[in-house]
Amino acid sequence: MNQPQNNYHAARWNEPIIMEMGTKGERGVLVDKTDQNILDKISDPVNKLSKDILRSSDLNLPEISQAQIVRHYTRLSQMTLGFDVTPDASSGTCTMKYSPKVNEAICRQSSVLDIHPLQDVSSLQGILKIMYEFEQIMCEISGMQKYSFQASGGAQGIYTNACIIRAYHESTGEIHERNEIITTAFSHPADAATPAVAGFKVITLMPGENGYPDLESLKAVLSKRTAGLMVTNPEDTGLFNPHVPAMVSAVNEIGGLCAYDQANANGLFGIVRARDTGFDLCQFNLHKTFSAPHSSQGQATAAVGVSEKLAKFLPAPVIEFDGERYNLDYDRPESIGKIRSFMGNIQTVIKAYAWVMSLGSGGLKNVSETAVLNNNYLATQLAQIKGLNLPWDASTKRIEQVRYSWKQLCEDTGLTTTDLARKMSDFGLQTFMESHAPRLVDEPMTLEPTESLSLDDLDEYVSVLKSISDQAYSDPESLKGAPYKSASDQLPQEQFNDPKTWAMTWKAFKAKRT
Numbered sequence: 001m002n003q004p005q006n007n008y009h010a011a012r013w014n015e016p017i018i019m020e021m022g023t024k025g026e027r028g029v030l031v032d033k034t035d036q037n038i039l040d041k042i043s044d045p046v047n048k049l050s051k052d053i054l055r056s057s058d059l060n061l062p063e064i065s066q067a068q069i070v071r072h073y074t075r076l077s078q079m080t081l082g083f084d085v086t087p088d089a090s091s092g093t094c095t096m097k098y099s100p101k102v103n104e105a106i107c108r109q110s111s112v113l114d115i116h117p118l119q120d121v122s123s124l125q126g127i128l129k130i131m132y133e134f135e136q137i138m139c140e141i142s143g144m145q146k147y148s149f150q151a152s153g154g155a156q157g158i159y160t161n162a163c164i165i166r167a168y169h170e171s172t173g174e175i176h177e178r179n180e181i182i183t184t185a186f187s188h189p190a191d192a193a194t195p196a197v198a199g200f201k202v203i204t205l206m207p208g209e210n211g212y213p214d215l216e217s218l219k220a221v222l223s224k225r226t227a228g229l230m231v232t233n234p235e236d237t238g239l240f241n242p243h244v245p246a247m248v249s250a251v252n253e254i255g256g257l258c259a260y261d262q263a264n265a266n267g268l269f270g271i272v273r274a275r276d277t278g279f280d281l282c283q284f285n286l287h288k289t290f291s292a293p294h295s296s297q298g299q300a301t302a303a304v305g306v307s308e309k310l311a312k313f314l315p316a317p318v319i320e321f322d323g324e325r326y327n328l329d330y331d332r333p334e335s336i337g338k339i340r341s342f343m344g345n346i347q348t349v350i351k352a353y354a355w356v357m358s359l360g361s362g363g364l365k366n367v368s369e370t371a372v373l374n375n376n377y378l379a380t381q382l383a384q385i386k387g388l389n390l391p392w393d394a395s396t397k398r399i400e401q402v403r404y405s406w407k408q409l410c411e412d413t414g415l416t417t418t419d420l421a422r423k424m425s426d427f428g429l430q431t432f433m434e435s436h437a438p439r440l441v442d443e444p445m446t447l448e449p450t451e452s453l454s455l456d457d458l459d460e461y462v463s464v465l466k467s468i469s470d471q472a473y474s475d476p477e478s479l480k481g482a483p484y485k486s487a488s489d490q491l492p493q494e495q496f497n498d499p500k501t502w503a504m505t506w507k508a509f510k511a512k513r514t
Contacts, residue, residue, distance in 0.1 A: 094294060191232060
């Protein structure tokens, strides 16, 4: 087993915000002047714009040399942990995996980067062909009939599901009566939040003795008010609920729809299909499961799939193929409308398409088998660490992740899971998340190794967590000040938890600092 890399120390730069850098008049690049022939044809385009959309003041951008820009972002990259510099199993439910660099290169070609969403469809045939073919692949993977890639993120994809459920019941004239969505406590929180935003009352089923709700708890809340069921399975604990097919059937029998949040589908390729289980609609996260980078909240894409009877409600436009030409169909009178501008994050779809095409159906199944193997190997090794437990029956196999509990260690040492998490970065590993709300697992830690981690990577994780546990029991006070070797120190909690100190924009930061 690998030993913890105690000689790790992150680079630390006292790096200013880029808005504070540079000197007036400095330039990193000189932009070519517009060709005179173009100017002669378009005259002065600014004068043709409505005054309502023109800025009232000049754009305030940093004026900075190219060398300074390169140094600035190189220094920031040295202080950042990510999958390219460290094995990341810590961001549970986020499915962090290695994304092949060839797929990045594909999307940096001018044929992808330089397209304009308003250009003529005849000049987009290659892009539309890829998106249409990937839609057929997604239908094969899930058993669904039609897809949209417009939603830019998992929560937005789940929201799209909720809006389609609402549109369906509006079309049947039952929306005023069917106003309740059922979910489960360990489904992703967006499975409760987004239907609430869509106007539904949300009923949450709590876990039973096995860590998930049973069929009887669902039947107890079913009624003529039930619009649908929105669940994640396996749930965010990694536990697969075997009652879900029966639960889906029970909801369908009373006229409700069932949506499958497949953000945790990395252990299910080639093994379980949403439609075969009875679900009416689903969503996958391409920026996770399909190896397009997570991108720190950028360029995410949710693939929203529906059964045949729900296809007419998908966001417009959808891509159609008449045998000769790919077209964008905007004429969809029962569509829920746009979820995002144009066709969404096309580059993410292309990366996911390239990933699937490189693997084939057999390779996809192997992804899931390896992810499940990695996860259960890691769980077996971690079960031997003092103070760390698997909630519920420890012998129950988890699918692609596990929500562990440091409750015993915390009771023994007085430390919290947050104290332990901070120490992870002293070994050059990502800080593990405290997991989703509601916090039903005491002192939680959720790990998701995916198929990308090697045996050495997994053993390194085990050795680091064992080292942290040993230190917690031998010298708990030394952990309270961690991290010591990270790019930044522990933030003062009174400041961290005070909204008056928060600044989400440069303008807000300047105002609060002055």
